[in-house]
Amino acid sequence: MRVSVIGCGHLGAPHAAAMAELGHEVIGVELDKDKCAALSAGIAPFYEDGFGELLAKHVGSGRLRFSTDLAEAADFAEMHFLAVGTPLREDGCGYDISCLTGVVESLAPLLWRPCTIVGKSTITIGTVAALQRIIDARSTIGEIELVWNPEFLREGHAVQDSLSPDRIVVGVSSAAAQKAMEEVYAPILARGVEMIVTDPATAELVKSAANAFLCTKISYINALSEACSLVDADVNTVAHAIGIDERIGHAGMRPGIGYGGGCLPKDVAAFSHRLGELGADRARALLESVRDVNAARIAIAVELIERAHGGPLDGVPVAFLGASFKAGTSDLRHSPALALVDRLIALGARPVIHDPEAIPGLRRQRPDLRCADTVEEALTGADVVVIATEWPQFTKDASLPALASAAARGRVLVDVRNAVEADPWSANGWHVWQLGRPALHPQHGIAAPAGAGAR
Ligand SMILES: NC(=O)c1ccc[n+]([C@@H]2O[C@H](COP(=O)([O-])OP(=O)(O)OC[C@H]3O[C@@H](n4cnc5c(N)ncnc54)[C@H](O)[C@@H]3O)[C@@H](O)[C@H]2O)c1
Incomplete structure (x- = not known):
């Protein structure tokens, strides 16, 4: 054809x-x-x-x-x-x-x-x-x-x-x-x-309904991670345990800094607005809660980074790993990682950003940001390492914790995608902080900071 x-x-x-x-x-x-x-x-x-x-x-x-x-x-x-x-x-x-x-x-x-x-x-x-x-x-x-x-x-x-x-x-x-x-x-x-x-009207609705549901799932686990933080529970275990029920599933059930990209944020906003126009008020209220939870994620991630660092971020060098809105794409549209970078900069932090695919586009779009071509360059001299996009290069590479130990000044990892296997980091002397989970502190008897829940 x-x-x-x-x-x-x-x-x-x-x-x-x-x-x-x-x-x-x-x-x-x-x-x-x-x-x-x-x-x-x-x-x-x-x-x-x-x-x-x-x-x-x-x-x-x-x-x-x-x-x-x-x-x-x-x-x-x-x-x-x-x-x-x-x-x-x-x-x-x-x-x-x-x-x-x-x-x-x-x-x-x-x-x-x-x-x-x-x-x-x-x-x-x-x-x-x-x-x-x-x-x-x-x-x-x-x-x-x-x-x-x-x-x-x-x-x-x-x-x-x-x-x-x-x-x-x-x-x-x-x-x-x-x-x-x-x-x-x-x-x-x-x-x-x-x-x-x-019919065309049903086809229109199918797509809106699908994306709104994906957003709802993401906001549900993110809202639960807020609840877990209040009682030192572990949201990853909650997500794993409930997801075994096939009516719930594991996909889209990892806490993080929220949905982003060129589709989900606009699609849930437009659908919610249309539902309001049509008078579907309860459906609209549900989706507005989903959007509220998502909007709060950046502030929650900033609080976690401050807590992990043990104080204000003014002047703090941060290795910031990830820029695209999710792994597997160089797309920077409505990237929560970039929203987080901007919030850190507003607080006086000094992030250096590395992303496996998005750096050329980021340099074009945001010449004001400090970018690094390699992980090593981003890590050098950092007090805090933040993983903001769940690229396997950051979350699965077993040699990264040792590399980070050699390059970074501090040994504080904040994984705001809850994607990292924390044990290798901890074994290399790192404090690992994730959303809705007690922090994991270094093995070999290194003391945890006061007041930190520990795993
Ligand atoms: N990106 C996705 O993964 C995805 C998935 C499902 C649905 N969608 C939907 O698909 C649509 C496109 O999304 P996208 O992410 O590809 O957007 P995009 O901005 O990446 O692509 C749109 C392209 O259309 C071009 N364009 C605009 N007006 C044109 C014209 N008159 N003639 C020819 N080209 C023109 C633009 O230059 C741009 O390259 C949106 O409605 C989006 O919601 C996207």
């Missing part, structure tokens, strides 16, 4: 490469000239596991190309995926869908052959109907159906999730559109992946 993907960012570019891998002929349309040039040269403009390789493979095979020209895509493709951004409006009252409306307003009059438009961006209830009205008013060839096909990929696993999704949801209005969706996803459906065929 000949397909276009309009908007080649974190969602669209991996989707375009995945479509090529499935055997389709693909054109990606990207407004940003620099991004389009990089993609055209087979160079990934951001880090996503496996994306650079897949992009280079299919730019090389000739099955995938990119353009800034929407008319080229209109001429070429029989299916057009929409993957432009839907940020939160500045007043917080729902999504800004101007990129989507702009694309359908421009695309509809350019179409001259039967085709399907397929939305993948995240939207709120009622948007498909509004966009379909624009298409109907502007199309010169009669009816063109707008299908909604929400995307559930996890950043950091975008390629894997695009090629092997756990489900495909399509909101369609006709049997012909359903057939087109079955055709474009045929290789995936052949492997037994379920395609849930529904």
